[in-house]
Amino acid sequence: MSVESTLQLTELRETVARLHGELTRYGLVAWTAGNVSARVPGRDLMVIKPSGVDYDDLSADNMVLCDLEGVPVEGELSPSSDTAAHAYVYRAMPEVGGVVHTHSTYATAWAARGESIPCHLTAQADEFGGEIPVGPFALIGGDDIGKGIVSTLTGHRSPAVLMQNHGVFTIGRNARAAVKAAVMCEDVARTAHLARALGQPVPMAQADIDALYDRYQNVYGQRPSPPANSSRSRVAPAPRD
Numbered sequence: 741m742s743v744e745s746t747l748q749l750t751e752l753r754e755t756v757a758r759l760h761g762e763l764t765r766y767g768l769v770a771w772t773a774g775n776v777s778a779r780v781p782g783r784d785l786m787v788i789k790p791s792g793v794d795y796d797d798l799s800a801d802n803m804v805l806c807d808l809e810g811v812p813v814e815g816e817l818s819p820s821s822d823t824a825a826h827a828y829v830y831r832a833m834p835e836v837g838g839v840v841h842t843h844s845t846y847a848t849a850w851a852a853r854g855e856s857i858p859c860h861l862t863a864q865a866d867e868f869g870g871e872i873p874v875g876p877f878a879l880i881g882g883d884d885i886g887k888g889i890v891s892t893l894t895g896h897r898s899p900a901v902l903m904q905n906h907g908v909f910t911i912g913r914n915a916r917a918a919v920k921a922a923v924m925c926e927d928v929a930r931t932a933h934l935a936r937a938l939g940q941p942v943p944m945a946q947a948d949i950d951a952l953y954d955r956y957q958n959v960y961g962q963r964p965s966p967p968a969n970s971s972r973s974r975v976a977p978a979p980r981d
Contacts, residue, residue: 745783748780748781749780749787749805750800752780752787753800753801753803753805755778755915755916756776756778756787756788756789756800756803757798757799757800757802757803759915759916759919760774760789760798761798762919763776763840763842763919766926767845768842768908769795769842769843769844770843773842773843774789774841774843775788775789775820775822775826775840775841776839776840776915776918776919777789777820777823777838777839777840778837778914779830779837779838780805781837784807784808785805785806785808785813786830787804787806788803788804788806788819788826789803789804789819789820790802790803790804790820791817791821802815802817804817804818804823806819806823807827808827809827810823810824810826810827822841822880822885824881825839825841825883825884825885825889826841828883828885828886828887828889828890829886829889829890829911832890833890833894833911835913836911836913837912837914838911838912838913838915838916838917838918838919839909839910839915839918840910840911840912840915840918840919840922841908841909841910842907842922843906843907844907844908844922844926844929846929847872847900847907847908847925847926847928848906848907849929850872850902850932851874851902851903851904851905851906851907851908854874854904855874855902856873856902857872857902857929857932858871858932858941858943859871859949860932860941860942860943860944861928861931861944862944863924863928863931865949865952865953865956866952866953866955866956867921867924867956868897868898868924868925869897869950869957870897870949870953871898872898872900872901872902872928872929873893873896873902874892874901874903875888875891875892875902875903875904875909876888876891876892876903876904877903877904877905877906878903878906880906885903885906888901888903889901889903889909889911897953899912899917899921900921900925908925908926910925
């Protein structure tokens with residue numbers, strides 16, 4: 741492995757370890773449940789959380805390097821029990837650079853009902869482009885969960901899926917984007933639950949959902965300034981998190 745590749749992998753391990761702290765920060769996991777993984781750019785490898793290790797004990801050094809069949813290629817720790825699911829997503833969806841799994845309370849309650857989260861909120865339209873869908877029930881350990889994630893999210897705007905009777909899986913262009921989707925999924929699920937408890941939520945027009953999604957994906961946030969010699973009055977938006 742080249743020096744550049746070694747440095748890239750070291751940085752990715754550090755990033756994945758640090759992002760697990762966001763899961764505990766936002767209350768998306770309990771005990772040792774949940775996991776974050778990241779694809780190693782340009783290689784058929786991924787970095788993922790070790791199985792059954794306390795969040796306080798996670799570090800760059802104990803992140804597990806696996807191939808995209810879910811087989812560890814470095815280190816002595818066993819990878820997450822969801823590794824096969826993550827690996828299947830990376831094999832089937834080359835645009836995905838990060839995968840996250842949580843059992844966050846409100847979103848998982850919707851999953852327990854086998855019910856998608858309808859889009860009644862501008863924040864949900866922004867981030868998810870419509871409903872947050874439900875995927876099929878599948879047992880843990882093999883790649884059936886991964887197959888359910890891929891079949892549900894392929895062609896869907898949402899980066900999150902509620903796997904029936906299980907929990908939340910999110911995808912992103914990188915691991916940070918997948919973590920953000922998991923945070924936003926729980927926020928939306930909580931608000932949707934409270935709205936339904938109070939009465940019947942007001943539906944949103946599809947055209948409004950589409951407009952909000954387009955604005956958030958393509959206009960919202962900071963954009964790079966054009967070069968000094970550029971005659972363009974507007975530049976393409978920077979990728980959002």
